[in-house]
Amino acid sequence: MVDPLLRVEKLVRRFGGVLATDNLSLDVLPGELHAIIGPNGAGKTTLISQLTGQLTPNSGAIHFAGRDITRLPSYRRSRLGLARSFQITSLLPDFxxxxxxxxxxxxxxxxxxxxxxxxxxxxxxxxxxxxxxxxxxxxxxxxxxxxxxxxxxxxxxxxxxxxxxxPQMLLLDEPMAGLGATESARMVALLKELRQEVTIVLVEHDMEAVFALADRITVLVYGRVIASGAPDAIKSNEEVRRAYLGEQHAVTSHG
Amino acid sequence: MKLQINVRNVVVALVALGLLLLPLYSAATGNIFILTLFTRIVIFALAAASLNLIMGYGGMMSFGHAAYLGIGGYAVGILAFEGIGSGFIQWPVALAASALYALVIGALSLRTRGVYFIMITLAFAQMAYYVASGLSRYGGDDGLTIYRRSTFGGLIDLSNRVQFYYLCLFCLFGGVYLIWRIVNSRFGMVVQGIRSNEQRMQAIGYHANRYRLVCFVISGTICGLAGALLANNTDFVSPAGMYWTRSGELMVMVVFGGMGSLFGPVIGTILFLLLEELLSQFTEYWALVMGPLLLLIVLFARGGIMGLLGRVGRG
Structure with missing residues (x-):
């Protein structure tokens, strides 16, 4: 069994009375493309923000490449090889x-x-x-x-x-957000190439892209992991269907 | 970097040439006043250029920059008062004191952003003002007269108007050149990147505040040099020179000329102080004209004079 590159253990993050991350544990193996999906408000971005260091968890731990990075500021995480893209494009506009x-x-x-x-x-x-x-x-x-x-x-x-x-690992927060059909297809092709070189954690709404790309999928609902496994297993998981996919009617028609 | 011929660069070259040749004009016409006026302008231009480094390139709106003028000045004044007249001691002390002040103030104020940063830098500068007012041994409120300008072992005579003017001009050009190198260096790119998008810079591995702080200290140190020059120019230092209105004037000079343009603050300072000089001959309410002018520039020429010139050049 390979050691996971990223290990999240019993992560908890509260906003006031709301549990945005509820005792969340997650392993990402080296070389895999691990997708995180979930309905709006499932706490995906909150999770990413804790992984990158923008937010500090209330409890729990995050290990990256064998190191405890739970309290490390984001610039130090970047030095360790953890890179991210932002959900809302965040570049240097004057450059x-x-x-x-x-x-x-x-x-x-x-x-x-x-x-x-x-x-x-x-x-x-x-x-x-x-x-x-x-x-x-x-x-x-x-x-x-x-x-x-x-x-x-x-x-x-x-x-x-x-x-x-x-980076050793890319955290991609909805890289397809706001892209048209052709652009999305280009992005999927690009991610297919990149996954050969680097471990990727992909948070994405585009189900077609997720099922085309992911080795493993973790489903979040209300800050909790309700299922984690290979795409086929996720597709046929009853709880996932009820909690998430059911609302969207069919997996592949969602865009 | 390629040198391009455009309106902006031509204006910059002409202004620089004019500043270089000014003592000749003064000597030829016997107009000493203009040399005195421009000595003051050149010193303030250096202070404005240093402010531009953090304000224009670093995105840090410091509202306490006059404090460095005062600290640099008081370092010279106090040492002269205590019988240490050598500029080789006075000036390094002026620079070091300004740098140290910037380091402490920066470390504290850079925890905040935006309006809070403006307010905290203002508050610290006002504290410096009151501390200076309380230095009863060194004149307190009334300020301290400097009876002898800094000496440099016969190398240069600061009491000679022309030599002093050229020393100030050398410091200004040197300062602007230094800032130019910094802005285009690795460090400068990082500082500008942080101004543009701090979160992004953190995410790619930069400890933003560390770079901000160093930039803040460099800027304060350069301004401290302007303070040492100013004290020698007026033969006098007083708390009034550190008052918050002086910090405001420096900001206006930078905005006039164009924030984030290398030579903008120089042009802005020339314009501001010439206008002040001119208008105050007609009315003591010269600020009544300066205010609306600033409004016009802020509303219609965001890049200041340099921005306007850039637009003329393009079309």
């Missing part, structure tokens, strides 16, 4: 696409208390940025300011930024 990615590469290339040399002329940073841009299909868009990129391109850039930190 070009290449700058965004180069800054991510720079964060993982020694310290940045260098005050004299021009950062945009550091060749290996630019090359790392270009490589990540190529990876997500933005090879020719490097010089374009983020504010002039289309929504779909910004979602791809989010991925490039995460990749440029050379």
């Amino acid at each position: 070009t696409a290449a700058d965004n990615v180069a800054l991510a590469a720079q964060a993982h290339d020694g310290h940045s208390f260098r005050f004299w040399g021009a950062a945009r002329r550091e060749k290996h940073l630019r090359e790392a940025a270009q490589a990540a841009l190529n990876r997500v299909g933005l090879a020719r868009r490097g010089d374009v300011p983020v504010s002039e990129l289309s929504h779909g391109e910004q979602r791809e850039l989010e991925l490039a930024v995460a990749l440029a930190t050379r």
